Every structure is written in structure tokens, then in C-alpha cells.
Amino acid sequence: MKITDAAGVKGILLTTIGSDVLIFRVYKKDYSFTDYDLRHCDLEVTISSDYEAAFYDEEDGSTPILDHAPLTLGIKGQFDDHPDLLEDSFDEDIF
Numbered sequence: 074m075k076i077t078d079a080a081g082v083k084g085i086l087l088t089t090i091g092s093d094v095l096i097f098r099v100y101k102k103d104y105s106f107t108d109y110d111l112r113h114c115d116l117e118v119t120i121s122s123d124y125e126a127a128f129y130d131e132e133d134g135s136t137p138i139l140d141h142a143p144l145t146l147g148i149k150g151q152f153d154d155h156p157d158l159l160e161d162s163f164d165e166d167i168f
Contacts, residue, residue: 086111086118 084099087108095111120126125142140146 083121084109 082099084097087096087098088094089096097109097111098106099109100106125145126139127142129138129140131137143149
């Protein structure tokens with residue numbers, strides 16, 4: 074077994090099709106990738122500023138959600154006090 078330090082590695086969290094299992098996808102410069110099964114139970118995550126994401130907190134007390142930004146989801150008019158969430162800030166060179 075080859076063991077490599079993962080500190081500072083950039084990747085994407087994905088769910089596998091048809092389940093709630095998380096994987097961590099790491100792209101190489103040639104756009105090939107490796108999918109790692111996520112077994113770490115309390116891994117710290119920082120959401121990159123160039124990745125479209127937003128928190129959605131319902132006033133009815135239901136479970137808060139982390140999802141794509143409103144622009145990606147086609148939601149308009151509800152985020153006038155957060156114009157940064159409506160900007161198309163996706164950076165294609167994220168890998």
C-alpha cells in the first residue's frame with residue numbers, strides 16, 4: 074500500500090450515483106482523476122471562493138442546506154441583500 078500525505082490537496086466532494094456515499098475526487102493536470110472513498114469522520118473543509126455555493130436556512134426550522142449558488146439554480150429576486158451570491162463567479166481553471 075502506498076500512503077501519500079493529503080494535506081493541502083484540492084478536490085471535490087461528490088455523492089455516488091444512487092446513494093449518499095461521499096467520495097473525494099482529485100484531478101490531475103491532464104484532467105484524469107482519482108476518486109477516493111471518504112472514510113475520514115471529521116475532515117475539515119473550506120469552500121473555495123471560486124466555487125458557487127450558498128447556505129439555505131429555512132425559517133420553519135427545517136434542516137439547513139448547503140447547495141449550489143442561486144444563480145446556478147436559477148433562483149432570482151430573493152437575494153437582493155447578497156449580490157455576491159448572484160454573480161457568475163465560477164472560475165473554469167479550478168483544477
